Amino acid sequence: MSLLMNYNDHRFVEIAQLIFQEQFRRDPKLYREMDERRRRLMYEDVVYNISFLMTSVYFSDVKIFLGYATWIYELLCNLMKDLDRDRIMVQMTDHYRIMSEILAGHAKDILTREELEKISLYLKLAIEATENAVTDIEHSSSFNNGDYFNLRKDYLDALLTGDARRAHNIISSARDQGVPIINIYEDILTKTMHEIGELWHRNVITVDKEHYATSVTQTIMSSFYDEIFESPRKNKTLLSCAVGSELHEMGIRMLSDLFEHGGWDTYYLGAALPEDSILQAIGEYKPDLVALSVTMPPYLGVCEKITQRIRHDFPDVKIAVGGQAFNNTDRLWEKWGVDYHSPSANELLEWAQEAIG
Ligand code: B12
Numbered sequence: 001m002s003l004l005m006n007y008n009d010h011r012f013v014e015i016a017q018l019i020f021q022e023q024f025r026r027d028p029k030l031y032r033e034m035d036e037r038r039r040r041l042m043y044e045d046v047v048y049n050i051s052f053l054m055t056s057v058y059f060s061d062v063k064i065f066l067g068y069a070t071w072i073y074e075l076l077c078n079l080m081k082d083l084d085r086d087r088i089m090v091q092m093t094d095h096y097r098i099m100s101e102i103l104a105g106h107a108k109d110i111l112t113r114e115e116l117e118k119i120s121l122y123l124k125l126a127i128e129a130t131e132n133a134v135t136d137i138e139h140s141s142s143f144n145n146g147d148y149f150n151l152r153k154d155y156l157d158a159l160l161t162g163d164a165r166r167a168h169n170i171i172s173s174a175r176d177q178g179v180p181i182i183n184i185y186e187d188i189l190t191k192t193m194h195e196i197g198e199l200w201h202r203n204v205i206t207v208d209k210e211h212y213a214t215s216v217t218q219t220i221m222s223s224f225y226d227e228i229f230e231s232p233r234k235n236k237t238l239l240s241c242a243v244g245s246e247l248h249e250m251g252i253r254m255l256s257d258l259f260e261h262g263g264w265d266t267y268y269l270g271a272a273l274p275e276d277s278i279l280q281a282i283g284e285y286k287p288d289l290v291a292l293s294v295t296m297p298p299y300l301g302v303c304e305k306i307t308q309r310i311r312h313d314f315p316d317v318k319i320a321v322g323g324q325a326f327n328n329t330d331r332l333w334e335k336w337g338v339d340y341h342s343p344s345a346n347e348l349l350e351w352a353q354e355a356i357g
Contacts, residue, residue, distance in 0.1 A: 011110050012050070019102045020046045023095065049099065057118045062125060069096075069126035073133050084206045085134045086161050093127045100124070135160050137204055143195040148179065148187040156192045159213040160205065171220050181224055181261055185254050186346055189217050193250065218250065221257060234263035236357045239287035241269035241278060242323070243306055244299030251323055252293035255345035262349050264357065275306055282314055288356050289318045291348065294325035300332065307336050318356060320348050 020043050024031040034042065049072070056065035069092070076088050100123040104116060111119070135157040143152065151174050158167035174184060196213045199205045238259045242249045249271035256268035267285045269278070282290060290310060294303045307319050320340040321333050333341035340355075342348050 011107075015102060015106055016043070016047045016050055018106060019050070019095075019099055022098050022102060026094070026098070049095070053099070053119065053122060056122055057115055060118065062122050065122050065126055066129050069129050070133050070136075073130050081203060082206070084209050085204070089130050089134045092130050096123045096127050096130070137199065140195060140198050143191055143198070146187060146191070148174075148183060151179070152188050152191055155188055156195060159192070159196065159216060160209065162209075162212065164216045164219075167216050168220060168223070172223070175224075181227065182258060182346055184224075185221075185258060186344060189220070190251070190254065190344075193217060214250065218253075221250075221254065224257065224261075228257050228261045231261055231263045233265065234357045235265075236263075236289075236352075237265045237267070237285060237287040238289050238291060238352075239267045239269065239282060239285055240291040240293070241273050242271040242293045242295070243273070243275075243278070244294070244296075244302035245272050246293070246295055246299045247271050248295035248323070249293070251295065251345070252291065255291055255293070255322070255348065258345050258349050259352070262353060262357075264352075275302070275309065278306055279309055279313060282310060282317060287317060289320060289352055291320045291322065293323040294321070295323050297325045297328070300325050300329070304336055307338055311337070318352075320352075322348065 023042075023046075031039075049068075052068040053065050056062060056068075073088065073092055076092070077085050080088060100120055103111075103119050107116065107119075137160075139153075143156075151170060155167055155170050158164075158170060171184060171188065174188070175181070179188075193213065196205070196210055200207065200210045238256065240252050240256045240259075242252050253268060253270075256266045260266045267281065267287065269281060278290075292303055292306060294300055303321060303325075307321065310317060310319055318339040320342075321336070321338050322341055322343065322345070326333060326341060327343065340348060340351050342351065
């Protein structure tokens, strides 16, 4: 039997040990972090990886190893939920590079040139397959449907692979190619952030990746400010904020940006503002429209109370409410007697341009 299939051959064992040791030589922290049992399991994994590779080479059938590479990657993602998918990808691809180097250097006398070439090629392809697997994730139907899917998917993939530069480039070249800001906000950034939330909820990504996606998206929104503030003024004023102890403020910030872009003067007050401060700000800035945002249902009560106080103190000011908390209610906004509710910022802008501006 060829060495390719003889995993008890001492030369095979030596190679497995070299790969195993090299892994720790390059990452000494890994050695300290593992106890004896975990190290033994890791050695068994190395043997397992080589045996799949060798079987694939023996049959000249790359699919055997590529199928295994994506299988082991998903298994590790499921086992190590504290690490994000792109970090596990780096661990695996580093491992394949080590395998490639050690086999090229130490298996020259025991394998044919043809076999060595296949090993090098199959490992290269396994690296590519593992890199691609990071973003090979099932998406929700709301993410998959609607305009600008390709841009949205590219943008999400850039966030999932931690590539802020690519994320910025995708959005800035979409804008250069004429995609309106409104669609960039609603169809790309909003839908992607909703999907990020879904992936976090399904435990596919870690919380740090969710925070990273938020901060990259916020920076990208800021990059539109020159353009947003350039629009001719309408002499209409919007005051906006997220209520209660709500920390989700990107949606209402987006809404405020779209109003500013539509020529309104906006006072965007951010998140978690005390009720009295909202009332005081309305007295000071005298807005034509107040937009209140709620994402987490527990803050709906605070929102209702604020709308009542605004109605009482400023009867002429129009009030709009929105945000995801309203999506799962029985048309709550109708019971509050506010002037407008819509699920998207864009719809409120269209209504306001007609009814107020
Ligand atoms: C980023 C994020 C955070 C960030 C927020 C940072 C920030 N600066 O905003 C941080 C890390 C703080 C956070 C914290 C939490 N989060 Co969070 N978060 C998200 C995430 C991934 C994206 C939110 C976002 O920016 N969306 C993009 C914006 C543009 O969309 P939007 O808010 O829907 O706004 C659009 C429309 O709704 C509309 N709109 C919004 N406001 C208004 C107002 C008016 C008047 C109108 C007309 C329209 C309108 O216009 C916008 C554009 O179209 C969502 C996922 C999701 N589905 O959104 C989870 C999500 C909202 N979070 C969730 C949870 C559970 C939490 C935490 C409890 C987690 C925790 N255990 O700590 C805390 C709660 C903190 C708090 N007290 O508020 C859950 C909520 C589940 C639920 N049903 O209640 C979600 C849905 C994730 C999930 N899928 O489970 N989160």
